[in-house]
Amino acid sequence: MKYIYELHKTMVARNLILVYEGEFTQEITKSVLAMAERNMDAIGEDSAVKRKVFNVMVECLQNIVKHSDEVNDINYTDKNSAVFMIGKQDDKYIITSGNPITNDKIEMLQSKLEYINALDKEGLKTYYKDKIKKSQGLSEKGGAGLGFIDMARKSGQKLQFDFEHINENISFFSLKTIIRRNNQ
Amino acid sequence: MEVINLESTEDTPKIILDRNNGIFEISGRSLPEDSAEYYQPILDWLDEYSKSPNPETVFIFKLEYFNTASSKLILDILSKLETIDNTTISWFYHEDDEDMEEAGTEFSELVEVPFEFKTY
Numbered sequence: 204m205k206y207i208y209e210l211h212k213t214m215v216a217r218n219l220i221l222v223y224e225g226e227f228t229q230e231i232t233k234s235v236l237a238m239a240e241r242n243m244d245a246i247g248e249d250s251a252v253k254r255k256v257f258n259v260m261v262e263c264l265q266n267i268v269k270h271s272d273e274v275n276d277i278n279y280t281d282k283n284s285a286v287f288m289i290g291k292q293d294d295k296y297i298i299t300s301g302n303p304i305t306n307d308k309i310e311m312l313q314s315k316l317e318y319i320n321a322l323d324k325e326g327l328k329t330y331y332k333d334k335i336k337k338s339q340g341l342s343e344k345g346g347a348g349l350g351f352i353d354m355a356r357k358s359g360q361k362l363q364f365d366f367e368h369i370n371e372n373i374s375f376f377s378l379k380t381i382i383r384r385n386n387q
Numbered sequence: 388m389e390v391i392n393l394e395s396t397e398d399t400p401k402i403i404l405d406r407n408n409g410i411f412e413i414s415g416r417s418l419p420e421d422s423a424e425y426y427q428p429i430l431d432w433l434d435e436y437s438k439s440p441n442p443e444t445v446f447i448f449k450l451e452y453f454n455t456a457s458s459k460l461i462l463d464i465l466s467k468l469e470t471i472d473n474t475t476i477s478w479f480y481h482e483d484d485e486d487m488e489e490a491g492t493e494f495s496e497l498v499e500v501p502f503e504f505k506t507y
Binding site: 237250251261328332335350357 | 397398418420452454455456458459462481483484485486493496497
């Protein structure tokens, strides 16, 4: 039973206020959002910070929901499972997610994220407006292709990401977004 | 014309489209699982309305939050409203919500409809 204490210690050390591991659906998204909101309400978090955290959480969670059925590898049993975490420190919230993706998505994700990270505030605004204007309806997954841009805009920080190789077909995609608490 | 009156839920906004009483309003939170499906009846209603609209249409957006998939559908709604004469958008945002104010400004730059900004 030591793992319980170990997990607890890890969560405390990393200031994790919420960790969800498992299948992601819209219902789970709503529950996770409600928990995070209650947590922020309980400490009287600044409403602007609260809105930004909520915003980034939604895009992050709905991304996972939309793409969770794409990994179909018989050698990888945790294919529908992803992880979502929120850490809270004195000066920031750290919103992280991790989910398996097929290796053919790596290049696209990497170039998209690098492109976004190279833009400044005005550049992101222009890119967002340009994309929303040009997009013809939503993708077949129901996305507008604006999630990462919006996360970068709301965060005001670079999006951090990593791909951990699992096997020749799949990798684990981790994404980290920071929301400053005392920038108001 | 039928009246659309949708109560808000955890992830969908309150929507009232009532031609006879001149009420056109979307308020609350919008993060449905399938935004395109959720907003299709609204777009259909506006198509019908645009055939013989009221002399004046004031469309109220009083959103607390919307996700990026909804933002695309909001732009679709605004594009429909663009074709209706004498339409004004009343864009409400919470007084300390700069992001919602900016979102409204950006939408106003994407369509040719006058926007009025109001705080609540």
